[in-house]
Amino acid sequence: MQVSRCRRVVLASLLALGMARAGVAQEASPVPEGAPQQPEAPAAPAQPADAPPAPEQRLVIHGYFSQAYANSEDHQLIGVPDDGTFDYRRMALLFRGNLTSKDSLVVQLAQRRLGDSPTMALEPDVKVDWTFYEHRFSTGTSVRVGRIPNPLGIYSEIRYVGTLLPFYRAPYNFYQEGSFTSENVDGLRVTQAIAANRPWNAEISVFGGGFSMIESYAGQVNEAHTNNALGGQLWVNTPVDGLRLGLGGDFFDTKNTILSSSGQDQWKTWIASFDLSRTRFRLRSEYSEIHIKQAEFVDKAFYVYGGLNLTDKLVAHAQYDDSKAILGKGEATVELPQFYRDTTLGLSYAFRPSIVAKTEYHFAKGRLIEDEAVPLGPSQGPFKGNYYILSLSASF
Amino acid sequence: MKRLVLLAVALTSLTAAAPGGTGDGFEVIVNKQNPVASLSKDFVSRAFLKKVQKWDNGWGIVPVDQDQASPARSAFSKVVHGKPAAAVVAYWQRQIFAGNDVPPAEKPDDAAVVAFVKSTPGAVGYVSGSAPADVKVVSVE
Numbered sequence: 439m440q441v442s443r444c445r446r447v448v449l450a451s452l453l454a455l456g457m458a459r460a461g462v463a464q465e466a467s468p469v470p471e472g473a474p475q476q477p478e479a480p481a482a483p484a485q486p487a488d489a490p491p492a493p494e495q496r497l498v499i500h501g502y503f504s505q506a507y508a509n510s511e512d513h514q515l516i517g518v519p520d521d522g523t524f525d526y527r528r529m530a531l532l533f534r535g536n537l538t539s540k541d542s543l544v545v546q547l548a549q550r551r552l553g554d555s556p557t558m559a560l561e562p563d564v565k566v567d568w569t570f571y572e573h574r575f576s577t578g579t580s581v582r583v584g585r586i587p588n589p590l591g592i593y594s595e596i597r598y599v600g601t602l603l604p605f606y607r608a609p610y611n612f613y614q615e616g617s618f619t620s621e622n623v624d625g626l627r628v629t630q631a632i633a634a635n636r637p638w639n640a641e642i643s644v645f646g647g648g649f650s651m652i653e654s655y656a657g658q659v660n661e662a663h664t665n666n667a668l669g670g671q672l673w674v675n676t677p678v679d680g681l682r683l684g685l686g687g688d689f690f691d692t693k694n695t696i697l698s699s700s701g702q703d704q705w706k707t708w709i710a711s712f713d714l715s716r717t718r719f720r721l722r723s724e725y726s727e728i729h730i731k732q733a734e735f736v737d738k739a740f741y742v743y744g745g746l747n748l749t750d751k752l753v754a755h756a757q758y759d760d761s762k763a764i765l766g767k768g769e770a771t772v773e774l775p776q777f778y779r780d781t782t783l784g785l786s787y788a789f790r791p792s793i794v795a796k797t798e799y800h801f802a803k804g805r806l807i808e809d810e811a812v813p814l815g816p817s818q819g820p821f822k823g824n825y826y827i828l829s830l831s832a833s834f
Numbered sequence: 835m836k837r838l839v840l841l842a843v844a845l846t847s848l849t850a851a852a853p854g855g856t857g858d859g860f861e862v863i864v865n866k867q868n869p870v871a872s873l874s875k876d877f878v879s880r881a882f883l884k885k886v887q888k889w890d891n892g893w894g895i896v897p898v899d900q901d902q903a904s905p906a907r908s909a910f911s912k913v914v915h916g917k918p919a920a921a922v923v924a925y926w927q928r929q930i931f932a933g934n935d936v937p938p939a940e941k942p943d944d945a946a947v948v949a950f951v952k953s954t955p956g957a958v959g960y961v962s963g964s965a966p967a968d969v970k971v972v973s974v975e
Contacts, residue, residue, distance in 0.1 A: 498936045532933070572933070586933075596928055599927065
């Protein structure tokens, strides 16, 4: 009888305990995300979603720095001489003022040193990379006005951030370095997110304005300008983790160009991008076509890049970057393969995500060497210009 | 006796999931005035990546991270983002240097996170140990 009573007491106790805990768990059972529940405390004061940011986020300063030693074993390409140089550097300071959660003012100052490149004659010690105001609407639309980053391509907006790049620089044929490119546009950019919460979603940017562009050709260095650039970039994010596809392009008229006898020309560029980025590996490829009308010049370029994490900190990189130029038109067309061809192998070691050391070797050939004034033509080049770069990058 | 044991086991399993926290080395906390009691991992991840800006009641979401070397951050990143903390840092580097946005504020330890969440109605953070009573623990599923 005593055993039976004891059993009943234990059973009752267990039942009471279980019901009490189940009751508490039921209160915390899953609810639709973010949905209000019966408040336990008095009604909370309203806090608008677009309230000014916390004081420590009102003005934020970031920066990056990449210092390299570069040495060519053959002809000079992209400023790399055959006696080596430490004058190979890229750094920037970015100031971001968050006026509200939807309004920002961004200024980036930068310095680039490109060794013995003739473009250094026109490169200022410190330049204004960007200075723009941005407003973000609740519809997924954002507008930037001022000197804005050029949005074309995978690396365009981050092309000098060494802690994010597999090599010292972004793929040369696609992004150039120091000449025949502009990292920014003085004008306006409108971006719209499409189906942002869906597995398939997209982002489209349209931009317009003007910019200056250094030209370096056959020993000459010049600065061309445009005031009527118009372009766009579409990114499609797929349900496959880390996979996105891009299409973009721009067109503009140049003035004061050395590429045509009249000093004026028209450029049209089309690009396509493939970007698969996972934690342990990355695979990227981009294709571009540039048509320069008066110069009767077409450049077709592509690269393929693969990166593999050997450990959490050590990454192996390989890239093939090639282009061909087509001069003239009709029956006078001449093709120049290996306009710039570069097979690169490298290793990077991340002491931490914000400090990365790299070593890379470029098996390179090109037709626009810098140590001799060689005009473009089928009988000239390509010239061998193998080089290596050792670099250290940091960001904060 | 056997029936008693079986009944005890059944009752215990019903109540095994403690409210709040994931048992994965961190607990997610919000301000006590926030009415939410449970959140999905996807929502928490998007909140910390600033891809969702508001709670359902219209409050602005204010995420707060811990230091990059923090074990709580490492655990949080793996469980909620499904990626190591270094990958999330790289995501924020890209956002910063594309001029898009800045990462959530980083606090050095649990106490600093609790103080921030306690004083900020829309805040959401995480701590490594049991959260004190002056913030609310939410379960993440």
